[in-house]
Amino acid sequence: xxxxxxxxxxxxxxxxxxxxxxxxxxxxxxxxxxxxxxxxxxxxxxxxxxxxxxxxxxxxxxxxxxxxxxxxxxxxxxxxxxxxxxxxxxxxxxxxxxxxxxxxxxxxxxxxxxxxxxxxxxxxxxxxxxxxxxxxxxxxxxxxxxxxxxxxxxxxxxxxxxxxxxxxxxxxxxxxxxxxxxxxxxxxxxxxxxxxxxxxxxxxxxxxxxxxxxxxxxxxxxxxxxxxxxxxxxxxxxxxxxxxxxxxxxxxxxxxxxxxxxxxxxxxxxxxxxxxxxxxxxxxxxxxxxxxxxxxxxxxxxxxxxxxxxxxxxxxxxxxxxxxxxxxxxxxxxxxxxxxxxxxxxxxxxxxxxxxxxxxxxxxxxxxxxxxxxxxxxxxxxxxxxxxxxxxxxxxxxxxxxxxxxxxxxxxxxxxxxxxxxxxxxxxxxxxxxxxxxxxxxxxxxxxxxxxxxxxxxxxxxxxxxxxxxxxxxxxxxxxxxxxxxxxxxxxxxxxxxxxxxxxxxxxxxxxxxxxxxxxxxxxxxxxxxxxxxxxxxxxxxxxxxxxxxxxxxxxxxxxxxxxxxxxxxxxxxxxxxxxxxxxxxxxxxxxxxxxxxxxxxxxxxxxxxxxxxxxxxxxxxxxxxxxxxxxxxxxxxxxxxxxxxxxxxxxxxxxxxxxxxxxxxxxxxxxxxxxxxxxxxxxxxxxxxxxxxxxxxxxxxxxxxxxxxxxxxxxxxxxxxxxxxxxxxxxxxxxxxxxxxxxxxxxxxxxxxxxxxxxxxxxxxxxxxxxxxxxxxxxxxxxxxxxxxxxxxxxxxxxxxxxxxxxxxxxxxxxxxxxxxxxxxxxxxxxxxxxxxxxxxxxxxxxxxxxxxxxxxxxxxxxxxxxxxxxxxxxxxxxxxxxxxxxxxxxxxxxxxxxxxxxxxxxxxxxxxxxxxxxxxxxxxxxxxxxxxxxx
Ligand SMILES: [Zn+2]
Numbered sequence: 001x002x003x004x005x006x007x008x009x010x011x012x013x014x015x016x017x018x019x020x021x022x023x024x025x026x027x028x029x030x031x032x033x034x035x036x037x038x039x040x041x042x043x044x045x046x047x048x049x050x051x052x053x054x055x056x057x058x059x060x061x062x063x064x065x066x067x068x069x070x071x072x073x074x075x076x077x078x079x080x081x082x083x084x085x086x087x088x089x090x091x092x093x094x095x096x097x098x099x100x101x102x103x104x105x106x107x108x109x110x111x112x113x114x115x116x117x118x119x120x121x122x123x124x125x126x127x128x129x130x131x132x133x134x135x136x137x138x139x140x141x142x143x144x145x146x147x148x149x150x151x152x153x154x155x156x157x158x159x160x161x162x163x164x165x166x167x168x169x170x171x172x173x174x175x176x177x178x179x180x181x182x183x184x185x186x187x188x189x190x191x192x193x194x195x196x197x198x199x200x201x202x203x204x205x206x207x208x209x210x211x212x213x214x215x216x217x218x219x220x221x222x223x224x225x226x227x228x229x230x231x232x233x234x235x236x237x238x239x240x241x242x243x244x245x246x247x248x249x250x251x252x253x254x255x256x257x258x259x260x261x262x263x264x265x266x267x268x269x270x271x272x273x274x275x276x277x278x279x280x281x282x283x284x285x286x287x288x289x290x291x292x293x294x295x296x297x298x299x300x301x302x303x304x305x306x307x308x309x310x311x312x313x314x315x316x317x318x319x320x321x322x323x324x325x326x327x328x329x330x331x332x333x334x335x336x337x338x339x340x341x342x343x344x345x346x347x348x349x350x351x352x353x354x355x356x357x358x359x360x361x362x363x364x365x366x367x368x369x370x371x372x373x374x375x376x377x378x379x380x381x382x383x384x385x386x387x388x389x390x391x392x393x394x395x396x397x398x399x400x401x402x403x404x405x406x407x408x409x410x411x412x413x414x415x416x417x418x419x420x421x422x423x424x425x426x427x428x429x430x431x432x433x434x435x436x437x438x439x440x441x442x443x444x445x446x447x448x449x450x451x452x453x454x455x456x457x458x459x460x461x462x463x464x465x466x467x468x469x470x471x472x473x474x475x476x477x478x479x480x481x482x483x484x485x486x487x488x489x490x491x492x493x494x495x496x497x498x499x500x501x502x503x504x505x506x507x508x509x510x511x512x513x514x515x516x517x518x519x520x521x522x523x524x525x526x527x528x529x530x531x532x533x534x535x536x537x538x539x540x541x542x543x544x545x546x547x548x549x550x551x552x553x554x555x556x557x558x559x560x561x562x563x564x565x566x567x568x569x570x571x572x573x574x575x576x577x578x579x580x581x582x583x584x585x586x587x588x589x590x591x592x593x594x595x596x597x598x599x600x601x602x603x604x605x606x607x608x609x610x611x612x613x614x615x616x617x618x619x620x621x622x623x624x625x626x627x628x629x630x631x632x633x634x635x636x637x638x639x640x641x642x643x644x645x646x647x648x649x650x651x652x653x654x655x656x657x658x659x660x661x662x663x664x665x666x667x668x669x670x671x672x673x674x675x676x677x678x679x680x681x682x683x684x685x686x687x688x689x690x691x692x693x694x695x696x697x698x699x700x701x702x703x704x705x706x707x708x709x710x711x712x713x714x715x716x717x718x719x720x721x722x723x724x725x726x727x728x729x730x731x732x733x734x735x736x737x738x739x740x741x742x743x744x745x746x747x748x749x750x751x752x753x754x755x756x757x758x759x760x761x762x763x764x765x766x767x768x769x770x771x772x773x774x775x776x777x778x779x780x781x782x783x784x785x786x787x788x789x790x791x792x793x794x795x796x797x798x799x800x801x802x803x804x805x806x807x808x809x810x811x812x813x814x815x816x817x818x819x820x821x822x823x824x825x826x827x828x829x830x831x832x833x834x835x836x837x838x839x840x841x842x843x844x845x846x847x848x849x850x851x852x853x854x855x856x857x858x859x860x861x862x863x864x865x866x867x868x869x870x871x872x873x874x875x876x877x878x879x880x881x882x883x884x885x886x887x888x889x890x891x892x893x894x895x896x897x898x899x900x901x902x903x904x905x906x907x908x909x910x911x912x913x914x915x916x917x918x919x920x921x922x923x924x925x926x927x928x929x930x931x932x933x934x935x936x937x
Pocket of ligand 1: 160163222252253254
């Protein structure tokens with residue numbers, strides 16, 4: 001499969017366009033990958049042939065006296081733009097661009113230091129960068145490229161808002177470099193002729209101002225690099241592909257002593273370590289040497305007189321494994337990438353704070369200077385390795401796996417690393433030949449759009465084909481793993497590995513898998529050395545629209561299996577439609593609301609199927625209602641509970657806390673159903689909150705809860721008997737589960753679930769229903785060992801309940817998850833489990849009249865013949881019509897939201913009210929194809 005997501009305009013074309021003062025924004029002819037996609041918001045540098053310097057002045061924000069940078073003695077956010085503007089006035093070597101906005105709308109700045117480039121020269125750089133990735137075999141021998149390409153080096157700062165000092169260090173370095181350039185320093189001039197130095201000065205300005213680690217969404221952005229719920233990480237993700245750095249550093253604090261981190265064990269299994277580690281480790285040693293030599297006053301060193309290099313100094317369990325961290329993500333661009341932790345941390349003594357900031361400013365400055373010098377001295381080799389990584393990917397060569405205690409002579413480059421590479425570092429994976437993703441569902445389209453946003457190349461099959469013994473229709477998505485970013489594609493889609501035996505504990509998550517956890521079917525096919533699939537594919541820039549709606553139906557049903565399906569259902573409920581749960585995973589809408597259902601199908605890309613309404617007479621039929629969800633939140637950066645509930649379309653969820661219940665600011669009378677992400681801990685001395693919850697439950701109102709919260713609630717109010725057995729708090733992974741038929745979540749649950757601090761249930765009382773169990777060997781990937789007492793491990797959990805439900809004597813319905821369906825907004829395939837549980841536990845809504853048996857009794861006076869359009873009973877059926885829109889007639893997936901979604905989760909249809917109403921009005925009759933564009937990213 002030949003895939004070129006972008007074909008760069010020729011320099012001449014670019015120059016012509018620039019003459020017309022336009023950023024090239026040529027819309028793509030359908031199906032043809034030969035045009036430049038419109039420039040994505042948040043990726044200002046993706047402008048082919050825009051010359052340097054780029055000096056549109058940055059908008060200077062108002063002075064904020066409360067900026068918490070002041071507390072640290074660091075540069076407040078509002079001073080950054082004026083300083084950059086001054087540099088641009090003084091120097092043609094400084095450029096600045098806005099590459100996105102934070103959750104609260106602050107600009108994310110990219111400052112570039114490089115020698116001026118004409119439009120033609122800039123376009124040439126773009127073409128070379130593109131060739132390095134997509135034509136690496138030839139680029140490796142291109143003398144002009146090797147001589148003329150400006151190697152990109154990128155420093156990201158302040159992703160943790162209350163780790164201010166990297167910003168100050170970067171600005172210190174820039175100021176000094178600009179001064180040298182303006183003074184005509186020859187070394188400095190040579191540097192900017194041969195490199196582009198990029199600085200994202202504050203990746204989390206909201207946190208910088210507020211003094212918080214998290215972003216304003218209350219998520220840790222440096223855990224968000226494959227989910228990308230935060231606009232801050234989406235901006236960096238997009239830049240990563242656009243800048244394609246050869247070296248990347250993410251500056252943090254505070255570990256007491258400077259810490260420089262080439263990856264450590266367990267090493268990520270999808271990287272070309274033989275090409276990355278030699279120079280990565282040698283550069284760290286160079287930084288150490290320079291920092292020690294600089295003898296910066298007040299800078300603490302280790303007892304050995306050096307800095308901390310975890311690869312050398314920390315035997316196990318550091319940051320190498322999950323690609324949720326910025327450097328572990330960027331490294332898939334063939335980049336050497338570090339986290340750098342600046343040393344002295346926060347203190348309440350303000351003078352001491354400022355002193356420490358000054359130490360870190362100088363140390364960080366030195367780190368940047370040493371890194372740039374090291375890259376400059378080793379540019380050809382480091383750039384060559386980047387090209388080799390992309391070449392291996394395109395060629396589909398197996399990963400080179402490094403044995404313990406390798407012979408350094410077997411590898412190119414510096415050899416110091418080899419002595420440190422031991423058993424714990426050994427890693428590797430086998431790439432499949434392709435991933436095949438059946439099309440048609442909104443979940444599959446969301447996944448594909450997300451892959452494309454990461455730069456993964458996806459095609460659609462031009463014809464039906466067979467692969468891995470399965471038959472697939474034309475239009476099936478294919479991720480051919482012979483591609484430059486195959487490591488990234490694999491880390492996103494593969495199952496991952498069980499690493500429980502490799503290290504005693506893990507620092508953060510040990511597994512993730514968009515392939516397993518995002519609700520779409522993803523099939524792994526073949527091995528990387530196999531021939532290509534026996535089908536041609538057409539590359540796409542966005543997944544084709546999904547959704548369908550039957551002709552001439554009287555009743556329609558929707559299977560609630562996916563995020564978009566929940567959104568569509570919640571939209572119908574929000575506008576007052578009657579929707580009935582018929583007990584088999586289907587939700588039925590009657591004749592009065594067909595127009596609204598049709599509009600929802602279009603807005604959310606979901607498929608409704610015609611039905612004759614006979615199931616409305618069944619025993620399990622129950623109207624559902626629009627839910628005001630009250631929630632408690634558990635994890636330390638607990639934005640996930642609110643964000644997911646809002647994304648699912650539950651309107652205005654209310655945060656519930658014991659304090660709020662006690663002071664009366666939260667009224668459970670206004671809550672329809674509770675989601676307990678965290679346990680309600682009632683105080684001994686005041687029963688107000690406890691009484692409020694007791695009253696809520698006595699009224700028969702329901703609860704959906706995480707394990708400990710649910711078990712504690714059941715015990716406290718004697719709702720039913722259950723014991724939650726916890727595994728180790730840090731155990732986590734992708735687990736295999738088996739879901740009961742005809743249960744609350746049987747239509748929603750996938751084969752796999754995510755758990756962090758897994759729990760299973762024992763001692764089930766009478767009336768407690770097992771909704772789901774862990775498979776006999778539950779751990780598919782991750783790190784999960786028993787506790788020190790030998791309990792709570794995967795062996796003990798195997799076959800035990802993972803989800804249970806019960807109904808109290810007062811009629812309160814309760815469902816409890818032992819898994820973690822909302823974890824950091826990542827396991828999207830589990831969100832609908834939570835939605836189905838909330839609808840089940842929430843109050844009963846209006847019913848729908850079943851169809852009359854005799855034509856004369858038809859209440860609406862409509863004819864009562866069978867719906868003519870479609871087979872009526874296929875809950876899992878195909879879309880009733882195939883969307884006809886071309887994939888390219890859609891929004892480019894890399895665009896950041898430009899509307900009022902406020903940087904929330906990638907939402908679908910949050911702005912859709914006017915569209916919905918309009919469509920209701922227009923959707924009068926006749927067969928209407930509904931196919932919509934989802935608003936993503
Ligand atoms: Zn940090």
